[in-house]
Amino acid sequence: MKTKHLRLMQRAYVILFFCFMYLPIAYMIVFSFNQSKGYALFTGFTLKWYTSLLHNSAILSALRVSLEVALISAVIATVLGTAASLGIASMSRKSRLVVTNITYIPVVNPEIITGISLMLLFVAYQRFSEGVSWLPDTIMGMPTLLIAHIAFNVPYVIFNVTPKLKQLDIKLYEAALDLGCNPKQAFFKVILPEISPAILSAFLICLTYSIDDFMISYFNCGTVETLPIAIYSMTRKKVSPEINALSAVMFCVILAIILISNAADSRAYRRNQNAIRKAMQDEGGR
Numbered sequence: 001m002k003t004k005h006l007r008l009m010q011r012a013y014v015i016l017f018f019c020f021m022y023l024p025i026a027y028m029i030v031f032s033f034n035q036s037k038g039y040a041l042f043t044g045f046t047l048k049w050y051t052s053l054l055h056n057s058a059i060l061s062a063l064r065v066s067l068e069v070a071l072i073s074a075v076i077a078t079v080l081g082t083a084a085s086l087g088i089a090s091m092s093r094k095s096r097l098v099v100t101n102i103t104y105i106p107v108v109n110p111e112i113i114t115g116i117s118l119m120l121l122f123v124a125y126q127r128f129s130e131g132v133s134w135l136p137d138t139i140m141g142m143p144t145l146l147i148a149h150i151a152f153n154v155p156y157v158i159f160n161v162t163p164k165l166k167q168l169d170i171k172l173y174e175a176a177l178d179l180g181c182n183p184k185q186a187f188f189k190v191i192l193p194e195i196s197p198a199i200l201s202a203f204l205i206c207l208t209y210s211i212d213d214f215m216i217s218y219f220n221c222g223t224v225e226t227l228p229i230a231i232y233s234m235t236r237k238k239v240s241p242e243i244n245a246l247s248a249v250m251f252c253v254i255l256a257i258i259l260i261s262n263a264a265d266s267r268a269y270r271r272n273q274n275a276i277r278k279a280m281q282d283e284g285g286r
Helices: 002-031 048-054 057-089 093-108 111-129 142-167 170-178 183-212 215-220 227-237 241-285
Strands: none
Touching: 002 241, 048 057, 048 241, 057 093, 057 142, 057 183, 057 227, 093 142, 111 142, 111 215, 142 183, 142 215, 170 183, 183 241, 215 227, 227 241
């Protein structure tokens, strides 16, 4: 009897949690198709708010900037983070523990502190560059936005790739070297295929964080405007149905990236399980 009541409470909690989290999003998506500008009554289905987005030059410009920053920063952060993970994996246990704890700091740090600290760094550079003729006078704008997003994303890559490196059997790498591969060939033929699912997952996470980031971008964008900043600017004036449509599009894009990432992880897990099962069958056949 107690077990039955406990299960009912658990289900009620799960339902309440999902309602609290996703009912506002569902409400927003439904009213993004509302014919009128009101939020209390659904007067009819229309796509005019989505159509108006395609003719809004400010929104399209912000979308282009967000996609450029997300793609470029995700690629660079993935490369840097993977290289850092390889370096951390090769350290001694004590050094690896110290570096891992240091890497944790940007992850647990509030985004507003990271954003302000990066902004102060760029302001200090600007003051320093005033007396140096061969340095650009200012980098505020797209350069600072890219640097800030890369610095923000690298720790997440490290924490996605490092656990996969810990699971890797070093004997495979050593066997490749014994069979005549040089270290470069052994890395690309043995190590990289094994950690590629983690790298892909890290890239998609960076892409997601960069697209929907507001705080880091707000303090380091200069005169450049990303999509979240554009939405914030629109809400300061008046909440229009265009904001609902734009937010619904962003939610669907982020959801699609998450689903792709989960599918890639599931596929990699099934492939590893099949490989283990096949190896056990081969061993049993002997």
